[in-house]
Amino acid sequence: MAATKPGRLAGRHRRPPEARATYREVLAIREFRALWLGQGMSLLGDQLAQVALAVLVYDRTRSPLATAAVYALTYLPPIIGGPLLAGLADRYPRRRVMLSCDVLRALLLAVMAVPGMPFAALCCLVFCVVLLSAPFSAARAALLPEILDGDRYVVGSAVQNVTNQAVQMLGFAVGGAAIATLGPYRALALDCATFLGSALIIVARVRRRPAPLRSAQGKPSMWRMTLAGSRLVFGDRRLRTLVMFAWLCGFYVLPEGIAVPYAERLFDGTLSVPVITGLLMAAMPSGTVVGAFLFGRFVSPSGRLRAMGWLSMLTCAPLVACVVRPPLEGVLALWVLSGIGGAYQLAANAAFVQCVPAEGRGQAFGLVQSGLLAAQGIAILIGGAAAQQLGPEPVAALAGAAGLSAAAVLAALWTDSRTEIIATARATVT
Structure with missing residues (x-):
């Protein structure tokens, strides 16, 4: 194949096949910045909430087993809910799925932040909050390739990966000190606020797109x-x-x-x-x-x-x-x-x-x-x-x-x- 001049190739196509996207180029995309910022906010709130729940459950029960059981609840719902609920991200507009999950999780966390919540109810609420992460994550992961094309997707994934790891390290590092200052219930309320903030960012910065599955025979079960x-x-x-x-x-x-x-x-x-x-x-x-x-x-x-x-x-x-x-x-x-x-x-x-x-x-x-x-x-x-x-x-x-x-x-x-x-x-x- 004859060599093609970069200028002509850029005129016909968005980027050469081996061109590497830059971090600055990816961060300049408005919708990606919105998803990135919302993810960072809610993830940091989740790290604080995780520490708060451990402290709260142990203070209530003085039982390492009960504390570990609540932690295990963060693994179980996505395993169950992922295969069943992730399809919502294909049945309905992905932006709407993300907004609905953020608002519902904020409401559940607001209830969890009420002092004196019974232990059994707390476990149920934790399960539901984490369960909603399955359709949200599926919608977000499916939406990202529509925002970032080609190598931008890989670089955007790298940005998110670095952010996730950094926020996790920061959350666990400062979580104990934050809980000591705020108390576990206020930390849960703060996590509620991060989900509301994420929802507001999505409303303001992510544009509407139609549902991926559209059929004259209706949506499949x-x-x-x-x-x-x-x-x-x-x-x-x-x-x-x-x-x-x-x-x-x-x-x-x-x-x-x-x-x-x-x-x-x-x-x-x-x-x-x-x-x-x-x-x-x-x-x-x-x-x-x-x-x-x-x-x-x-x-x-x-x-x-x-x-x-x-x-x-x-x-x-x-x-x-x-x-x-x-x-x-x-x-x-x-x-x-x-x-x-x-x-x-x-x-x-x-x-x-x-x-x-x-x-x-x-x-x-x-x-x-x-x-x-x-x-x-x-x-x-x-x-x-x-x-x-x-x-x-x-x-x-x-x-x-x-x-x-x-x-x-x-x-x-x-x-x-x-x-x-x-x-x-x-x-x-x-």
């Missing part, structure tokens, strides 16, 4: 949409592989679930166990922030797809070295390196968007997100039980070895699919 979404995701070889790449996180997230016993093993009298635990839990998110920035900024779109297999192996390989029981500095370095490899999820997400038709994105993203949470929850549960018998270091190493084996298989399967996806992307642009 939720059950039919769930079955159709499952056939779509698992009936396509490329999508199956990409979903497995996403669910691989169960292996490399497992060590974070055993951070407390790991910290006790590393305790040498210099730093307290809570401080060591905080350092361990912040290590992988810190690596992910670095990896997402470098991957989104300096690697070409096709280069990201080619590097996916290698980076997925990088997420798990460093954990194998935990078997030699390195000191704290060594463990932190290994976990940061594992987090850097996690940047492959950006490319997997972009490829998934490219392969899923727009009218089925909400349901598809909901199914993947449910499996993602299930993989993390089950892995952490198994890891905790195994660490009680074997100790945290061997369990982290075993998780790394199992994940490395799975990643190697996925990398081999991905070789043919990535060539097809790269060729399709170039043909679409040119």
Whole structure:
């Protein structure tokens, strides 16, 4: 094919196939800024609410089991609700779905913030609040590719990834001090305000779009949409592989679930166990922030797809070295390196968007997100039980070895699919 001058190509098409979008270019898009700001606000409020709930439940019950049970409620609803409710993002306008979920969650949190709320009612309200995150997240994930085209989507995902990790670290770091100052009920009220703020931003900055599914025969039932979404995701070889790449996180997230016993093993009298635990839990998110920035900024779109297999192996390989029981500095370095490899999820997400038709994105993203949470929850549960018998270091190493084996298989399967996806992307642009 003869070379085409950049000027002529830009005149006919929005961007060359290998052009890399910049962070400034993405942040200049008004609708993306609105989604980004709203997400950051509500996520920070959620981190404060999570700490507040733990304090509130423990103060009420003095039971570690009850406190852990309420925390477990944050995993269960999306696993159940994702496949069933994510289809709302395809049946109805996605902006309307997001607004409805924000307003409903704000109302539920306002009720939770009432002092003296019975424990059983508090659990029910927590379940409902988290359940509503499934259709909201599906609508938001499905809307983003409509706002950001091509490589802008990958860079926008990197911005969101960095923001998520940074807000989580900030929320957990300042959450205890904030709760001590505000009290748990005011912290819940603050989380209510963040959802209302997110809703106002969506109203003001995100434009209306029609529902993706429009048929003269009416909208299909939720059950039919769930079955159709499952056939779509698992009936396509490329999508199956990409979903497995996403669910691989169960292996490399497992060590974070055993951070407390790991910290006790590393305790040498210099730093307290809570401080060591905080350092361990912040290590992988810190690596992910670095990896997402470098991957989104300096690697070409096709280069990201080619590097996916290698980076997925990088997420798990460093954990194998935990078997030699390195000191704290060594463990932190290994976990940061594992987090850097996690940047492959950006490319997997972009490829998934490219392969899923727009009218089925909400349901598809909901199914993947449910499996993602299930993989993390089950892995952490198994890891905790195994660490009680074997100790945290061997369990982290075993998780790394199992994940490395799975990643190697996925990398081999991905070789043919990535060539097809790269060729399709170039043909679409040119």
